[in-house]
Amino acid sequence: MTTSYRGLILDFGGVLTTRMRLNGEAFEKSEGLEPGAYFHALNENSEGVAVYSALEVGEATQEDWNRVIGGILGIDPTDLMRRALANLRPEPQIVAAAQRARAAGIKVAMLSNSFGIEPYNPYEDKGMWNDFFDAVVLSELEGVRKPSPLIYQRALDSLDLTGPECVFVDDHAENLPPAEALGIRTVHHTTDPEATAKLLDSLLLDWTSAA
Missing domain, CATH: 3.40.50.1000 (HAD superfamily/HAD-like)
Structure with a gap:
């Protein structure tokens, strides 16, 4: 039944x-990053992991995320989340x-x-x-x-x-x-x-x- x-x-x-991984790989190419750099920033770098976790529960702003992740990657943080999800x-x-x-x-x-x-x-x-x-x-x-x-x-x-x-x-x-x-x-x-x-x-x- x-x-x-x-x-x-x-x-x-x-x-x-x-798929999020395909989007991330496309972002790396568009920003001229080394393969895997974006995923390392999100999942392995302690600052990146912390700011993403804080963003998810409203304890950090999207602009905080832009600033921290942009700093880790050495790229312009301006409107970074939009750029990071552009291929989604x-x-x-x-x-x-x-x-x-x-x-x-x-x-x-x-x-x-x-x-x-x-x-x-x-x-x-x-x-x-x-x-x-x-x-x-x-x-x-x-x-x-x-x-x-x-x-x-x-x-x-x-x-x-x-x-x-x-x-x-x-x-x-x-x-x-x-x-x-x-x-x-x-x-x-x-x-x-x-x-x-x-x-x-x-x-x-x-x-x-x-x-």
């Missing part, structure tokens, strides 16, 4: 958009699956560890802001980030649904267990948007078409 899910919760970077694009097949779900009466939310929204709002820039969703849950505004269980509960609350009524999609496996603990059906999106879109259709639309 197919479960009648009523909510879909989607990560932004790497799910609703094209909406993932057409996932976006279309979300639109089909919403058209069928499924509530759709975005749950993202934030890139900041001022002065550059990447969600609005990529065409995925409030009008696209029934709810938007950003770690920056919540003061808590994935994989903290609290932010998943806030996503459920924003949709007025329970865990077993929802499906959650993320490209990072470590973000899935806290959602599963709340009874949410999880989908690990890797590198095949067509397969993920088909799975979402099967989970969310089969029961609506049979109703």
Whole structure:
């Protein structure tokens, strides 16, 4: 018997958009950086890791991030987040699956560890802001980030649904267990948007078409 899910919760970077690694590699080329320099600044440099973590929970501004990451990389920090995400694009097949779900009466939310929204709002820039969703849950505004269980509960609350009524999609496996603990059906999106879109259709639309 197919479960009648009523909510879909989607990560932004790497799910609703094209892959973050491809975007980062393109950014490195556009800025004349050594391969891997950007990822090292974000994931291995202690200052870079700290400012990104602080940005995600609203304890640092996007301009703080621009300044710190620009300094680590030795490049102009002006509007750096916009430049860093310039090659990120909406993932057409996932976006279309979300639109089909919403058209069928499924509530759709975005749950993202934030890139900041001022002065550059990447969600609005990529065409995925409030009008696209029934709810938007950003770690920056919540003061808590994935994989903290609290932010998943806030996503459920924003949709007025329970865990077993929802499906959650993320490209990072470590973000899935806290959602599963709340009874949410999880989908690990890797590198095949067509397969993920088909799975979402099967989970969310089969029961609506049979109703």
